[in-house]
Amino acid sequence: MDGCRACAEVCPADAIRIVGGAESKESTRGNEGGRPKKSRMQIDLGRCLFCDECRAACPADALACGGDYRLATRTREDLLLGAEGPRLAVALEDKTRRLFGRSLKLRVVSAGGCNACEADTNVLTTIGWDIGRFGIQYVAAPRHADGLLITGPVTTNMRLALRKTYDAVPSPKLVIAVGACAISGGLYREQPEQMGGAGAEVPVDLYIPGCPPHPLTILDGFLRLLGRIGGVRETAGSGSCEP
Amino acid sequence: MSGRRLVHTENAEVLPVGDVPVVPVVTFRETVIDSVRDGARLVAFFGRPQEDRRLLVFAVLAMPDAGPLGVLAMAVDGRYPALTGACPQAHLFERELAEQWGVVPEGHPWLKPMRFHRSWQPGRDAWGRDPEQDPRPGVTDFYSVEGEEIHEVAVGPVHAGVIEPGHFRFQCHGEVVLHLEIALGYQHRGIERALVGGPDKRTMPFMETAAGDTSIGHATAYCQAREALAHSTVPPRAMALRGVALELERIANHVGDLGALAGDVGFLPTASYCGRIRGDVLNLSALLCGSRFGRGFIRPGGVGYDVTAGMIAELQDRLAEAARDAAEAIGLMWDTPSVTERFEDTGTVSRETCMEIGLVGPAARACGVDRDVRQDAPFGIYRFTHIPTVTWDTGDVFGRAHVREIEILRSVAFIQEQLTNLPRGGTLAAVAPPAPESLVVSLVEGWRGEICHAVLTDGAGRFARYKIVDPSFHNWFGLALAMRGEPISDFPLCNKSFNLSYCGHDL
Ligand code: SF4
Numbered sequence A: 001m002d003g004c005r006a007c008a009e010v011c012p013a014d015a016i017r018i019v020g021g022a023e024s025k026e027s028t029r030g031n032e033g034g035r036p037k038k039s040r041m042q043i044d045l046g047r048c049l050f051c052d053e054c055r056a057a058c059p060a061d062a063l064a065c066g067g068d069y070r071l072a073t074r075t076r077e078d079l080l081l082g083a084e085g086p087r088l089a090v091a092l093e094d095k096t097r098r099l100f101g102r103s104l105k106l107r108v109v110s111a112g113g114c115n116a117c118e119a120d121t122n123v124l125t126t127i128g129w130d131i132g133r134f135g136i137q138y139v140a141a142p143r144h145a146d147g148l149l150i151t152g153p154v155t156t157n158m159r160l161a162l163r164k165t166y167d168a169v170p171s172p173k174l175v176i177a178v179g180a181c182a183i184s185g186g187l188y189r190e191q192p193e194q195m196g197g198a199g200a201e202v203p204v205d206l207y208i209p210g211c212p213p214h215p216l217t218i219l220d221g222f223l224r225l226l227g228r229i230g231g232v233r234e235t236a237g238s239g240s241c242e243p
Numbered sequence B: 001m002s003g004r005r006l007v008h009t010e011n012a013e014v015l016p017v018g019d020v021p022v023v024p025v026v027t028f029r030e031t032v033i034d035s036v037r038d039g040a041r042l043v044a045f046f047g048r049p050q051e052d053r054r055l056l057v058f059a060v061l062a063m064p065d066a067g068p069l070g071v072l073a074m075a076v077d078g079r080y081p082a083l084t085g086a087c088p089q090a091h092l093f094e095r096e097l098a099e100q101w102g103v104v105p106e107g108h109p110w111l112k113p114m115r116f117h118r119s120w121q122p123g124r125d126a127w128g129r130d131p132e133q134d135p136r137p138g139v140t141d142f143y144s145v146e147g148e149e150i151h152e153v154a155v156g157p158v159h160a161g162v163i164e165p166g167h168f169r170f171q172c173h174g175e176v177v178l179h180l181e182i183a184l185g186y187q188h189r190g191i192e193r194a195l196v197g198g199p200d201k202r203t204m205p206f207m208e209t210a211a212g213d214t215s216i217g218h219a220t221a222y223c224q225a226r227e228a229l230a231h232s233t234v235p236p237r238a239m240a241l242r243g244v245a246l247e248l249e250r251i252a253n254h255v256g257d258l259g260a261l262a263g264d265v266g267f268l269p270t271a272s273y274c275g276r277i278r279g280d281v282l283n284l285s286a287l288l289c290g291s292r293f294g295r296g297f298i299r300p301g302g303v304g305y306d307v308t309a310g311m312i313a314e315l316q317d318r319l320a321e322a323a324r325d326a327a328e329a330i331g332l333m334w335d336t337p338s339v340t341e342r343f344e345d346t347g348t349v350s351r352e353t354c355m356e357i358g359l360v361g362p363a364a365r366a367c368g369v370d371r372d373v374r375q376d377a378p379f380g381i382y383r384f385t386h387i388p389t390v391t392w393d394t395g396d397v398f399g400r401a402h403v404r405e406i407e408i409l410r411s412v413a414f415i416q417e418q419l420t421n422l423p424r425g426g427t428l429a430a431v432a433p434p435a436p437e438s439l440v441v442s443l444v445e446g447w448r449g450e451i452c453h454a455v456l457t458d459g460a461g462r463f464a465r466y467k468i469v470d471p472s473f474h475n476w477f478g479l480a481l482a483m484r485g486e487p488i489s490d491f492p493l494c495n496k497s498f499n500l501s502y503c504g505h506d507l
C-alpha cells in the first residue's frame, strides 16, 4: 500500500519514517532508472516505546513485534531499522576490554527517568539475574566506577548533576544509555524541560533500547559490550547468540 | 454550613465547569480551612489562567466519612492571602501554584520553588526571577538549625543506589535528626503542560510514564476521566480486568518494598526472595499485555488486550504460587526479632499528624486512618466488589510494612475472585470526544495511595488544564516528619517504608 502512513501517524514517539514512495513524489516520477521507487519504512528503535500502536494501526497487518530481546547497539545509527534488525553491539576494543571485561563497575544516574528503566536495571542485581557473577556491579560512588549507566531524557534540572557525576568517574570511562528516554529523549523528546537524551551531554558507548528495555535486553547489551557473548557482527532476528 | 459554597460531585463524574461556584477569596479560604478543620482533606488545588489574566484557582475536597467530593473556585489577581498557615495540607499546593502561575500566596510560611522551572505565565514570576534564565535546581533557602553542636548533612541529587534523584538536607545534633528538608524537581519533564490541548497520541504514554512504577494506576485515572468526559461506559469484563491489573501492580510493588525493607536492615533471606517474587508478579502483568509494567493494557473504553481461558488458568496458578512464596518469605522476617526490633517505633507518624498533613495510602492506613479510595469513593469494579481496608495503628516502619503485607493477601483474594467470575463480553468500547467546558475529578487507589487526575476542558473539548496529583505529592512531607528525632542512619529504612515517587511528584 504505497502512500499509507497510518503507522507513522499513530506513533507517539514519531519513531516511524516513510522514505521514498508517495511522500517524495519527485523521486518517484523523475526516477531515471524507470523503476518507480517503493516507499520504505524506517523505525528508529532509539525512540520506539514498543507500544504496539503501529501494528494495531496497520490496515495490511504488515507489522509485527519481534520477540527477539537482543537489541543493544554501539551506535545511534545502528538503531535505525529498515528491513533488517538492529546491528547488535560489538565488544569494546581490546585495550578497554582488557580493563573492563572481567570487572565492570557502573554508577547509575537517573536523569528524568520514570523509574521503570531504573527498576529493570536494578532487577539484574536480584538473585534471579545476579549480574555479580559476570563481574558487573552497580556502585555508590562515581569515583569507584568505570562508567555511567544513564536513564531518562536528561532533564535540564539534572544536567549539571550528570555532568559532575561523569567528571567524577576516572578515565577511561564508559557510558551506557538505557531506554528510549536516555537514547533520544523518547516520548519526552520535544519537551523543552529536557536535553534529548544522554548523548547531548556525554559520549555514549552502548545504547539499550526499550521503554523500558527488558532485563534480558539490558544484560545482553552488557555482555556484548564486554565481549562475553556475540563477537562477529550480528543482526537481531537472525543468527544465534553464542555464549 | 459550607455546603452552599461548594458543588458536590462523585469520583469520575462529569460536571459543567460553570457549576463550580467561583466565590470571593475570603469565602474560598474560609470554606477550605473550615472544611479541612472539620475532617475534609485537600485532594487537589490548582490554577487555570483566564483571559483577563486572573487565575482561577480550584480546590477539590474529600468530605469526611467517605462523603462526596466538594469543588469550589476563586479568582486571584496576582496575590492572595495564603491558606497554608491555617491549613498545612495546602503547603506544597500553594508553592506549586506560585511556581506555575507566578501568583503570590501572601504569608505562606515557606514559599519557595518546588520543581525549579520557569513560570508558565509569561511576565509573571512569584519571585521576580529573570524569565530568560532556567532556575537552578535546589538553589534556594533551606531551613537550618543553629548551634555549636549542630551539623548539616546534604545528600543528593545523585544517590548511592539505583534510585531517582532528589536532594535531602538533614539538620542533626549528633546522630539525631532535628529536621529534614526534601528538595525535589530534578525529574521535572513538563508532563502537565504537555497534556494541555490533548487528548492526542502522546496522552496515553504520558500517563503510563508519569510514575513508571504506577503505569496502571495513572492510566486508569486518566481513562476514567476520559470516559466520564465522553459519557462512555466500560464493558464489565474490561472493568474487572482493570481491577486485576491494578491489584497486580499493588502486589508487585508491595512485595518489592517488603524485600527492600528487609534488605535495609541487612536481613537478606526476605530481601532475596522478595526480589525474585516481585519479578514473578511483574511477569503476570506481562502475561496480560506483554509489558511487565502493564503498559498498553489500560485504554480509554476498556483494556487493550483480552484474556483467554488458558491465560486465566495460568494467571491463577502462578499468582497462587507467588502468594505462597511471598507469605513464606515475609514470615521469615517476622520470625526474626532483630528485624522486628528495627521496624518497631522507627519513623513514627502520629494519627494527628497524618490527619493534619493529609497522608494517603498505606502510609495513612498505618497511622490508623481508614482512608482508601476503593472504599471511600469506589470506582470501576470496586463499586461492585468490596476490598476490605487494612489499617494498623502504630504509624511506624512496622505499621507501613504490615499494612502492605495484609494488602497483598487482600489483593490476591480479589484477583482470584475476579478471574474466577470474569464477566463475558467485549473488552473495549468506543469513546466519544470529550465534552466541552467540563470538569471531572478522577480518583484511583494506586499502590502508594490516592491518585487524582482533575481535568478541565475548553470550548472545543480539548484539555485546558490537566492536573495530576500523585500520592507522593501528599506523602513526601510525611517522610520528613517521620525522621524527626530519629538517628540519621535510619533514613534509608524510613525512606523505603514510604517508598515515594520522585517523577510522580516532579511530573
Ligand atoms: S511500537 Fe514504536 S514505532 Fe510503533 S507506534 Fe509504538 S513507539 Fe511508534
Ligand code: SF4
Residues within 6 Å of the ligand: A112, A113, A114, A115, A116, A117, A118, A151, A152, A153, A178, A179, A180, A181, A182, A186, A187, A210, A211, A212, A213, B209, B212
Ligand atoms: S524509556 Fe520509558 S521506561 Fe525508560 S525512563 Fe523513559 S519513559 Fe520510563
